Amino acid sequence: MHFSIIALVITTASLVTADSSTGAKCGTCNPISGENWCDPSTSCINTGKSFHCACRAGYKASHYNSDMYHQFRLPMPNYEFLVFVPEGTACNIPCDDIYAAPSDLCKEVKLQHQCEA
Structure with missing residues (x-):
């Protein structure tokens, strides 16, 4: 019985992890000091619709360039060269x-x- 529950938990955790890594998430941020x-x-910048964390120009978060969960670029005019990351990255x-x-x-x-925000 315990083995079945553990297997179910591991399977469910794997599915959640797989689902959460499919979409890139910008670190939505609040530009107000203290928040x-x-x-x-990184900097909290206005991308037109909201504010997101972006690496300084010329830098990235990971050597793994395909790691879309931790870093990616967006096709936005004047921001194509920036690498976006989740908060705290x-x-x-x-x-x-x-x-x-x-x-x-x-x-x-x-x-x-x-x-995704």
Whole structure:
């Protein structure tokens, strides 16, 4: 009986983990001092519809460029070169070519066509 319950819990946890990693999540943030939970290596920026945590230009969060759960780029005018991350995520890893033109900066990080808040 205990084995069945443990197996069910593990299976359910695997499904939840798989579902939660399918969509990229921008770190929705509040730009007001004391309510901003973006990591100090990121900024809380206005993307037009809301505020999200973004790495400083030329930096990313992970060496794993396909890790869309922790970092990604968005196809937004004037922001294509920024890497977006969830709140509390540090961005201390230089992109492959930190001296690239803005249109090519951090291109190794996957482009996500929408961002879940």
